[in-house]
């Protein structure tokens with residue numbers, strides 16, 4: 001799907017991963033000015049508040065806020081209208097005098113947490129990840145539980161510990177029990193891990209007692225961000241039966257400073273790999289429910305994995321439908337993660353748990369044998385997808401460095 005649009009007049013943007021067909025939103029600070037909403041084009045940030053004010057846009061106030069939430073709350077028709085307005089501004093040469101003074105070089109800004117997280121839910125939608133983790137954690141059982149192919153499994157996480165890219169992540173401490181030990185001990189995790197995921201950001205709320213069907217996905221979801229669900233595997237392994245992840249994951253979850261609007265991913269839709277058995281009616285989706293987004297996991301500057309989002313078993317529309325099928329409502333700022341993205345090939349695994357097969361098969365990074373994360377390690381997730389302009393668009397990266405416990 002190639003959408004014909006004029007090229008942007010912003011220098012350096014045409015042909016880059018942040019061309020006119022991308023336009024992700026974030027919250028930035030520049031000099032000592034208060035944080036506010038910006039849109040990225042090329043290596044520039046459009047400071048939207050002054051531009052929208054001079055154009056007397058009715059919704060100009062949402063860009064003066066230190067979070068995307070007021071923009072998210074406007075809903076799909078407003079999001080589309082703003083994108084159309086922005087596209088015109090950044091492609092019409094005669095707007096250059098108006099917008100030019102409000103372009104700030106990316107190198108001069110600091111990105112803030114882009115939205116206030118309302119509730120945070122993490123799913124478990126990769127067949128390959130779930131099968132791998134099942135084999136590693138539960139070698140004597142079937143890798144997939146009987147419910148796995150009937151519903152997108154998930155758990156409620158901790159909204160207050162979602163942090164923006166660049167925030168240091170302190171190694172958590174907790175209870176764990178070494179194999180063969182008589183009882184648990186307490187101390188810093190020795191099996192700290194990362195998980196490569198996409199996070200879906202809810203804009204328009206829903207009413208308590210109502211459901212959001214698979215077809216209403218784009219009415220509620222504003223966009224997508226890269227997400228690293230840091231996980232302490234030793235704490236997790238000891239605590240998780242039967243209620244699921246708790247302290248092993250709640251200490252930090254990192255998201256990118258940029259949220260890519262769903263509109264920018266219009267050319268990235270692909271069919272799901274296939275669901276067998278056919279899910280219940282409320283989970284049935286048509287063609288194009290998946291997204292063709294290629295991720296990259298970088299550890300200390302070296303690429304260690306390339307997880308393909310197109311391989312995911314459950315789609316985000318199904319996650320949202322399942323999340324609300326009991327009548328639970330949505331709030332502006334809700335965040336739901338895809339679950340770790342792992343493809344079928346070993347070099348497509350989205351966690352170190354899988355890349356090192358539970359720590360039993362070290363892999364090499366910069367000439368060093370590695371299993372789990374060491375203090376000082378930096379994990380960066382990157383991703384690209386087909387754009388509507390015929391090239392590729394980039395998702396904003398999420399990075400974090402492990403601090404000693």
Ligand SMILES: O=C(O)/C=C/C(=O)CC(=O)CC(=O)O
Pocket residue numbers: 122123124125126129130133134137195229231240245249338339340
């Ligand atoms: O299979 C398990 O016991 C747990 C797996 C996970 O680590 C849960 C999780 O965060 C889901 C995911 O990222 O896919």
Ligand SMILES: [Ca+2]
Pocket residue numbers: 122123195197229337339340
């Ligand atoms: Ca996860």
Ligand SMILES: [Mg+2]
Pocket residue numbers: 157228229230231249250251252253
């Ligand atoms: Mg987490």
